[in-house]
Amino acid sequence: MTSRYGATRADVDALLSEWGEPRYRADQVWDALYRQQIPLDDATALPRALRERLTDALPLALDALVEQTAHDGMTSKWLWACTRDQAQIETVLMRYPERATVCVSSQAGCAMGCTFCATGQAGFDRHLDVGEIVEQVLRAAQASPQRVSNVVFMGMGEPLANYDTTWAAVHRLHDDLGISARRITISTVGVAPAIRRLAHEDLPVTLAVSLHAPTDEERSEIVPLNRRYPIAEVLDAAAEFAAAKGRRVTFEYACIAGVNDSIGQADALGRLLDAFPGAGGSHVNLIPLNPTDGFGGHAPTPPSIQVFADRLRGHGVTATVRRNRGTDIAAACGQLRSREAMPSG
Ligand code: SAH
Ligand code: SF4
Numbered sequence: 001m002t003s004r005y006g007a008t009r010a011d012v013d014a015l016l017s018e019w020g021e022p023r024y025r026a027d028q029v030w031d032a033l034y035r036q037q038i039p040l041d042d043a044t045a046l047p048r049a050l051r052e053r054l055t056d057a058l059p060l061a062l063d064a065l066v067e068q069t070a071h072d073g074m075t076s077k078w079l080w081a082c083t084r085d086q087a088q089i090e091t092v093l094m095r096y097p098e099r100a101t102v103c104v105s106s107q108a109g110c111a112m113g114c115t116f117c118a119t120g121q122a123g124f125d126r127h128l129d130v131g132e133i134v135e136q137v138l139r140a141a142q143a144s145p146q147r148v149s150n151v152v153f154m155g156m157g158e159p160l161a162n163y164d165t166t167w168a169a170v171h172r173l174h175d176d177l178g179i180s181a182r183r184i185t186i187s188t189v190g191v192a193p194a195i196r197r198l199a200h201e202d203l204p205v206t207l208a209v210s211l212h213a214p215t216d217e218e219r220s221e222i223v224p225l226n227r228r229y230p231i232a233e234v235l236d237a238a239a240e241f242a243a244a245k246g247r248r249v250t251f252e253y254a255c256i257a258g259v260n261d262s263i264g265q266a267d268a269l270g271r272l273l274d275a276f277p278g279a280g281g282s283h284v285n286l287i288p289l290n291p292t293d294g295f296g297g298h299a300p301t302p303p304s305i306q307v308f309a310d311r312l313r314g315h316g317v318t319a320t321v322r323r324n325r326g327t328d329i330a331a332a333c334g335q336l337r338s339r340e341a342m343p344s345g
Pocket of ligand 2: 121
């Protein structure tokens with residue numbers, strides 16, 4: 001059975017015409033789901049009987065297990081069970097005064113095994129389907145007074161390891177929800193061939209590459225995929241993307257005290273990225289490590305992250321330090337699920 005947000009416009013048209021409904025009903029359904037972005041129950045333009053019939057025929061794909069809002073009231077996080085098999089995934093909503101960003105999962109779990117990542121520590125369950133990805137955005141949008149303007153694929157999973165589904169979801173977000181391609185960010189651990197494929201797609205999405213270390217030796221320790229696609233190959237693929245799309249690439253760097261935060265490593269990273277040939281240079285997003293149960297490391301102090309950032313700037317590389325939104329609700333990828341799984345919480 002197709003889920004509510006897995007159904008395409010053609011699926012909705014076919015269903016309603018099978019039921020003998022007039023054509024304008026399909027327009028109303030589509031308008032409620034994607035333009036108004038309201039739950040079907042609230043779509044009062046539709047007769048109650050039709051709403052009920054649709055609710056049964058196009059069921060939701062996600063059941064909320066936990067919904068938490070951080071103290072600032074502007075960050076919310078959901079732990080969902082997928083209705084078809086109870087696989088657990090997470091979504092984060094970050095609200096700003098005028099707009100909102102949703103961080104979505106692309107897989108239940110992840111097979112990439114990055115050592116510091118809660119999702120990587122738990123392993124891979126399965127790929128999500130298009131409806132499950134699109135529904136995360138719409139369920140979060142329904143909880144947000146601000147319009148969702150940005151979507152980042154930075155939740156659980158490696159989006160480029162679930163490529164066709166991720167790309168179909170990107171199209172739905174762009175074509176049906178009206179989100180601009182530049183405001184859709186795909187974050188990847190560095191699946192080089194898939195980055196090259198992305199470079200030649202029809203929508204200019206934003207690319208973020210999780211680098212985390214300046215040398216292959218250091219990176220392979222924390223990002224096992226580096227043994228398959230080493231830094232030079234990942235950067236070459238990212239440069240192809242930057243050239244094809246005329247976009248600046250963002251590099252993510254999880255700062256881990258004593259592992260990748262030395263001055264020497266800042267200089268090595270600065271030299272590496274200063275030489276990056278992409279359009280408009282490159283940008284580094286420094287993310288203070290969120291502690292996880294399966295990894296002993298911790299974040300450097302805020303002043304030492306600033307020193308690292310300044311050192312990068314000295315090499316002509318722009319750098320920002322990401323504010324850890326919602327650390328009090330374990331808003332880093334995979335952490336809510338791992339915490340729920342623990343009997344002591
Ligand atoms: N699989 C993709 C996207 C999901 S992870 C990727 O790896 O890019 C999104 C970002 O969160 C990545 O940069 C990832 O390295 C980072 N991340 C994962 N666990 C983290 C942690 N415990 N602390 C800080 N950043 C983390
Ligand atoms: Fe997977 Fe990304 Fe976590 Fe690595 S950081 S294990 S690629 S979700």
